[in-house]
Amino acid sequence: MKILTVHTFYQQKGGEDFVFDQENALLKSNVDIRSFTGQNAGGLKGAVLFFFSIWNSSVGTRFKNELRSHNPDVVHIHNLHYALGPIIIYLAKKANKKVVVTLHNFRLICPSGILLHDGSLFLDSVKSDFPWKAVFKGVYRNSVLQTFWLAFVTWFHKQMGTWDLVDKYILLTDAARNLFLESSLKINPDKLIVKPNSGPPSTVAKGPRLPHFMFVGRLTEEKGIVAMLTAFEQTGSYLKIAGTGPLENLVQDFCSRCRNISYMGSLTKEEVLSEISKCSALIFPSIWFEGMPMTIIEAFSTGTPVLASNLGAMSTMIQDGTNGMHFKPNDSGDLCKTIKRWNDLGNEEKAVISKNALDSYEALYTPEINRRKLLEIYNSF
Known part of the structure; x- marks a missing residue:
């Protein structure tokens, strides 16, 4: 079987880019x-690409x-933005290829992509x-003009x-599937498949866990940093906090006056797994729905329970009292x-909860399970 995977890399490499690379590596054998x-x-190049994203003929020529x-049997798309x-979808179907799209975020149903604006769910x-309210609020990059164009591109297509040309959409959680089912896209429910991402191989630390909690992630408003810092104060x-972002100064300020809060800065992937495996529990206070938080999967892979907001992906990945606990966002x-x-x-x-966290990983999020489910989707055509 021949597969052609398609992806637009972001300017700053993020979770979607990681998943694209990971799944390609899983499938190559x-x-x-x-x-x-x-x-x-x-800059100017980005502005031109953004404007022509509605129908980029140059991209179309390369793709044809x-x-x-390669003459693939299946075209699997991750990010087109x-x-x-979207010209990719049109040309793939014109060539009679089966098309699979993984929906890593909510951009098709809101220009914000994350269903959050000014610190509140939107x-x-x-x-x-047509999302006029989102346009007037400038939910994409705080720009009315850019939000309108992004919304128009989605509406136009x-x-x-x-x-509707897409054969199968992959959603990462049941919560995301339900949102898309309720949306104005009106996608055929039979096309919406839930398949989680996978994490790294399991690495459970030996010996007793340390009593501290751990946060790993971008230091941004949507990650719930302020509520987390206030609670621990x-x-x-x-x-312990690991990560970087625009709220780094706020984190440093809390650390200077709270001896129980420490900032570790940016860690490598190996260091992250090591630190998570030793803590009592991971704190995941995000205030938006999230797609499929890799940090939670990494925690489960080390048998680390997760205390998370009862919202979106977290509400389905974590069962309160079983593999972690919930709190109000x-x-x-x-x-x-x-x-x-x-x-x-x-x-x-x-x-017991730690073991359940590891069991959750082994039942849903191992690389082998991910590979098998991807192949099942491809072979279903």
Whole structure:
């Protein structure tokens, strides 16, 4: 079987880029796989790519040549925004190829891509024929003009029927599938398949866990950093923070006045796994729905329970009291209660939840399971 994977790399490499590389590596021993990629850019070049994303003929010419050269059975698309664009879907179907699209975010149903604006959930676009409210708020890059153009590109291809040409959409969680089912896209439910991403090979640390909690991720508003810092300032429980981002100064400020909070800066992937495997539990306070948080999968792969916001992907990945605990999103008071609830557990109870976390990984998120499910999707045509 021949597979052609398609992806636009972001200017700053992120989770979608990692998943694209990971799945290509997983599949190379089973199928004849090649990749067709684009690269987002800043400045004038980025503006031109963004404008022509509605129908990029130059990309189309390159892609047609790749289709003729590789002659794939299936075209699997990860990210088209914005350097490649939806012309990829149209040309793949014109060439009678089966098309699979992984929906890593919510860009097709809201220009924000994350269903969050000004620190609050923003769901007005989900069921709108055209997301005018999102446009006027400038939910994409705080720009009315850029938000309008991104919304128009999505709307234009909805009118053209481009999104209906896709044979299968891969959603990462049941929560995401439900959102797309409720949206104005009106995608055939039979086309929406849930397949999680996979994590690294399991690495469970030997010996007792340390009593501190751990946060790993971008230091941004949507990650719930403020509520997390406020909660730990109140509880006195120890928290280690790893990552970088625009709220780094705020984190440093809390560290300077709270001896129980420490900042580790940026860590390598190996260091992240090592640190997560030693902590009592991972804190995941995100205030947006998330796609498929790799940090949670990494925690499960080390048998580390997760205390997370009861929202979106986290509400389905984590079962309260089984492989972790939930708290109300963006609610420092409820996070304090959950931290106390965790700390009040005995060692045996914590060990059971830790084992359940590892069991969750082995049942759903191993590389082998991911490979098998991908091949099942490809072979279903």
